[in-house]
Amino acid sequence: xxxxxxxxxxxxxxxxxxxxxxxxxxxxxxxxxxxxxxxxxxxxxxxxxxxxxxxxxxxxxxxxxxxxxxxxxxxxxxxxxxxxxxxxxxxxxxxxxxxxxxxxxxxxxxxxxxxxxxxxxxxxxxxxxxxxxxxxxxxxxxxxxxxxxxxxxxxxxxxxxxxxxxxx
Ligand SMILES: C[S@@+](CC[C@H](N)C(=O)[O-])C[C@H]1O[C@@H](n2cnc3c(N)ncnc32)[C@H](O)[C@@H]1O
Numbered sequence: 001x002x003x004x005x006x007x008x009x010x011x012x013x014x015x016x017x018x019x020x021x022x023x024x025x026x027x028x029x030x031x032x033x034x035x036x037x038x039x040x041x042x043x044x045x046x047x048x049x050x051x052x053x054x055x056x057x058x059x060x061x062x063x064x065x066x067x068x069x070x071x072x073x074x075x076x077x078x079x080x081x082x083x084x085x086x087x088x089x090x091x092x093x094x095x096x097x098x099x100x101x102x103x104x105x106x107x108x109x110x111x112x113x114x115x116x117x118x119x120x121x122x123x124x125x126x127x128x129x130x131x132x133x134x135x136x137x138x139x140x141x142x143x144x145x146x147x148x149x150x151x152x153x154x155x156x157x158x159x160x161x162x163x164x165x166x167x168x
Contacts, residue, residue, distance in 0.1 A: 025078060026105075026124030029058050032145060037065050040161050041115075044141045046071045050114040055105040055128065060086025062117055067096035071115070075100045076108055111135045119145040126150055136166040 041062075046052055048070030054063045057075025059082055067073035073096075077083050083102045090098050101108075106127065110116060113136060118125060129149040132142060142164040148154065154162040 026127070027056060027120040029079070029082065030119075031058055032062055032119055034061060034065070036159060036161075037062055038069070040143060040158060040163075041066055041069055041117075043156070043158065044115045044117075044143050044163055046115050051112055052115045052117070053110055053113045054117045055110075056118070056120050056124075057086060057100065058082055058119075060089050060100060062119075063098060063100070064089060064093060064096070066115070066117075067098040068093070072097040074098070076103060076105045078102070078104055106131070109135055110140075111137060113137075113140055116140070116142045117145075118142065120147065122147045133166070138166055138168060140166040142166075 041052075046066045046069045050071045052063070052066040052071040052073040054066070054073070054075045057063050057077040060075055060077075063073045063075035063086065067090075075086055075098075077086070077100065080102055083100050086100045090096065090100070110132065116132065116136075118128060120128070125144055125147040126149070129152055133152065136142070144162045144164070146160050148162040149164065152164050154164050156163040
Protein backbone atom coordinates (compact mmCIF):
# COMPACT_ATOMS: atom_id res chain seq x y z
CA UNK A 1 0.00 0.00 0.00
CA UNK A 2 1.10 3.57 -0.72
CA UNK A 3 3.03 5.06 2.27
CA UNK A 4 1.32 8.45 1.85
CA UNK A 5 -2.08 6.72 2.10
CA UNK A 6 -1.05 4.90 5.31
CA UNK A 7 0.31 8.14 6.88
CA UNK A 8 -2.83 10.12 5.88
CA UNK A 9 -5.05 7.35 7.30
CA UNK A 10 -3.05 7.40 10.54
CA UNK A 11 -3.33 11.19 10.83
CA UNK A 12 -7.08 11.03 10.14
CA UNK A 13 -7.63 8.35 12.82
CA UNK A 14 -5.47 10.39 15.25
CA UNK A 15 -7.58 13.51 14.59
CA UNK A 16 -10.85 11.57 15.09
CA UNK A 17 -9.61 10.13 18.42
CA UNK A 18 -8.35 13.56 19.60
CA UNK A 19 -11.63 15.27 18.67
CA UNK A 20 -13.72 12.54 20.30
CA UNK A 21 -11.68 12.99 23.52
CA UNK A 22 -13.02 16.56 23.85
CA UNK A 23 -16.52 16.15 22.34
CA UNK A 24 -19.73 16.02 24.38
CA UNK A 25 -23.35 16.86 23.52
CA UNK A 26 -24.37 18.80 26.66
CA UNK A 27 -20.81 19.96 27.38
CA UNK A 28 -17.40 19.34 25.86
CA UNK A 29 -14.85 17.60 28.04
CA UNK A 30 -13.33 20.16 30.41
CA UNK A 31 -12.06 18.41 33.56
CA UNK A 32 -12.80 19.68 37.07
CA UNK A 33 -9.70 21.06 38.76
CA UNK A 34 -8.99 18.53 41.47
CA UNK A 35 -7.47 20.89 44.11
CA UNK A 36 -10.76 21.52 45.94
CA UNK A 37 -12.87 18.54 44.96
CA UNK A 38 -12.11 16.39 48.01
CA UNK A 39 -13.21 19.23 50.32
CA UNK A 40 -16.42 19.78 48.30
CA UNK A 41 -17.25 16.07 48.25
CA UNK A 42 -16.77 15.89 52.03
CA UNK A 43 -18.92 18.99 52.47
CA UNK A 44 -21.68 17.24 50.49
CA UNK A 45 -21.45 14.21 52.79
CA UNK A 46 -19.66 11.76 50.49
CA UNK A 47 -18.58 8.81 52.67
CA UNK A 48 -19.04 5.09 53.21
CA UNK A 49 -22.67 4.02 52.86
CA UNK A 50 -23.55 6.86 50.43
CA UNK A 51 -24.38 6.47 46.74
CA UNK A 52 -22.63 9.06 44.57
CA UNK A 53 -23.35 9.75 40.88
CA UNK A 54 -21.43 11.93 38.49
CA UNK A 55 -23.48 12.92 35.44
CA UNK A 56 -21.04 13.27 32.55
CA UNK A 57 -18.11 11.72 34.37
CA UNK A 58 -15.38 12.69 31.89
CA UNK A 59 -12.08 11.02 32.71
CA UNK A 60 -13.52 9.54 35.94
CA UNK A 61 -11.31 11.33 38.46
CA UNK A 62 -14.18 12.88 40.46
CA UNK A 63 -15.94 9.48 40.67
CA UNK A 64 -12.69 7.93 41.87
CA UNK A 65 -12.22 10.70 44.46
CA UNK A 66 -15.73 9.93 45.79
CA UNK A 67 -14.98 6.19 45.84
CA UNK A 68 -11.74 6.85 47.73
CA UNK A 69 -13.85 8.59 50.42
CA UNK A 70 -15.72 5.27 50.77
CA UNK A 71 -18.87 5.95 48.72
CA UNK A 72 -20.39 3.62 46.13
CA UNK A 73 -19.55 5.86 43.16
CA UNK A 74 -21.09 5.74 39.69
CA UNK A 75 -20.06 7.66 36.57
CA UNK A 76 -22.27 8.10 33.51
CA UNK A 77 -20.53 9.30 30.39
CA UNK A 78 -21.41 9.39 26.70
CA UNK A 79 -17.84 9.03 25.42
CA UNK A 80 -16.63 5.43 25.07
CA UNK A 81 -13.03 6.54 25.04
CA UNK A 82 -13.42 8.37 28.39
CA UNK A 83 -15.30 5.40 29.90
CA UNK A 84 -12.45 3.07 28.92
CA UNK A 85 -9.91 5.54 30.33
CA UNK A 86 -11.88 5.81 33.63
CA UNK A 87 -12.13 2.02 33.96
CA UNK A 88 -8.40 1.81 33.36
CA UNK A 89 -7.74 4.32 36.19
CA UNK A 90 -10.06 2.36 38.50
CA UNK A 91 -8.02 -0.81 37.95
CA UNK A 92 -5.15 0.82 39.85
CA UNK A 93 -7.36 1.32 42.93
CA UNK A 94 -8.38 -2.12 44.18
CA UNK A 95 -10.99 -2.29 46.92
CA UNK A 96 -13.00 0.78 45.87
CA UNK A 97 -16.68 0.53 44.96
CA UNK A 98 -17.03 2.09 41.54
CA UNK A 99 -18.99 1.67 38.28
CA UNK A 100 -18.75 3.50 34.97
CA UNK A 101 -21.65 3.36 32.51
CA UNK A 102 -21.62 4.47 28.92
CA UNK A 103 -24.81 6.33 27.93
CA UNK A 104 -26.90 9.46 27.94
CA UNK A 105 -27.20 10.89 31.45
CA UNK A 106 -30.74 12.11 30.71
CA UNK A 107 -32.05 8.59 30.14
CA UNK A 108 -31.15 7.26 33.63
CA UNK A 109 -33.02 7.55 36.92
CA UNK A 110 -31.28 8.95 40.01
CA UNK A 111 -33.93 8.18 42.61
CA UNK A 112 -31.48 6.18 44.75
CA UNK A 113 -28.76 8.87 44.71
CA UNK A 114 -27.46 10.47 47.92
CA UNK A 115 -25.08 12.89 46.20
CA UNK A 116 -24.91 13.98 42.55
CA UNK A 117 -22.11 15.93 40.89
CA UNK A 118 -22.68 17.85 37.64
CA UNK A 119 -20.30 19.88 35.50
CA UNK A 120 -22.18 20.63 32.28
CA UNK A 121 -22.95 23.77 30.33
CA UNK A 122 -25.87 25.98 31.36
CA UNK A 123 -28.42 24.32 29.02
CA UNK A 124 -27.61 20.85 30.40
CA UNK A 125 -27.78 22.00 34.03
CA UNK A 126 -31.09 23.75 33.31
CA UNK A 127 -32.56 20.59 31.72
CA UNK A 128 -31.50 18.55 34.76
CA UNK A 129 -33.11 20.83 37.34
CA UNK A 130 -36.66 19.65 36.68
CA UNK A 131 -35.68 15.98 36.28
CA UNK A 132 -33.72 15.87 39.55
CA UNK A 133 -36.36 17.81 41.49
CA UNK A 134 -38.89 15.14 40.42
CA UNK A 135 -36.68 12.09 41.00
CA UNK A 136 -34.43 12.70 44.00
CA UNK A 137 -35.29 11.46 47.47
CA UNK A 138 -35.53 13.85 50.40
CA UNK A 139 -32.10 14.88 51.70
CA UNK A 140 -30.24 14.15 48.46
CA UNK A 141 -27.49 16.66 47.66
CA UNK A 142 -26.63 18.02 44.23
CA UNK A 143 -23.36 19.79 43.45
CA UNK A 144 -23.08 21.86 40.30
CA UNK A 145 -19.86 23.41 39.07
CA UNK A 146 -19.54 26.81 37.32
CA UNK A 147 -23.15 26.69 36.09
CA UNK A 148 -26.04 26.63 38.53
CA UNK A 149 -29.74 25.73 38.49
CA UNK A 150 -31.89 28.68 37.39
CA UNK A 151 -34.62 28.22 40.05
CA UNK A 152 -33.40 25.88 42.78
CA UNK A 153 -31.87 27.88 45.62
CA UNK A 154 -28.48 26.50 46.80
CA UNK A 155 -27.86 26.06 50.54
CA UNK A 156 -24.15 26.73 50.01
CA UNK A 157 -21.81 28.29 47.46
CA UNK A 158 -18.13 27.45 47.79
CA UNK A 159 -15.86 28.88 45.10
CA UNK A 160 -17.19 27.65 41.74
CA UNK A 161 -19.41 25.03 43.38
CA UNK A 162 -23.12 25.29 44.24
CA UNK A 163 -24.67 22.81 46.69
CA UNK A 164 -28.40 22.03 46.71
CA UNK A 165 -30.54 19.88 49.00
CA UNK A 166 -33.76 18.08 48.04
CA UNK A 167 -36.21 19.13 50.72
CA UNK A 168 -39.35 17.11 49.88
C1 LIG B 1 -17.39 19.67 31.34
S1 LIG B 1 -17.05 17.94 31.19
C2 LIG B 1 -16.90 17.49 32.91
C3 LIG B 1 -16.24 16.17 33.10
C4 LIG B 1 -16.20 15.70 34.56
N1 LIG B 1 -17.53 15.69 35.12
C5 LIG B 1 -15.33 16.59 35.40
O1 LIG B 1 -15.90 17.40 36.14
O2 LIG B 1 -14.10 16.50 35.33
C6 LIG B 1 -18.66 17.32 30.72
C7 LIG B 1 -18.70 15.82 30.44
O3 LIG B 1 -20.07 15.46 30.28
C8 LIG B 1 -20.19 14.55 29.20
N2 LIG B 1 -21.55 14.67 28.69
C9 LIG B 1 -22.10 15.75 28.09
N3 LIG B 1 -23.38 15.51 27.74
C10 LIG B 1 -23.64 14.23 28.14
C11 LIG B 1 -24.79 13.40 28.06
N4 LIG B 1 -25.95 13.84 27.54
N5 LIG B 1 -24.72 12.13 28.57
C12 LIG B 1 -23.56 11.67 29.13
N6 LIG B 1 -22.43 12.42 29.22
C13 LIG B 1 -22.47 13.68 28.74
C14 LIG B 1 -19.14 15.00 28.21
O4 LIG B 1 -18.81 13.95 27.34
C15 LIG B 1 -17.99 15.41 29.15
O5 LIG B 1 -17.14 14.33 29.42
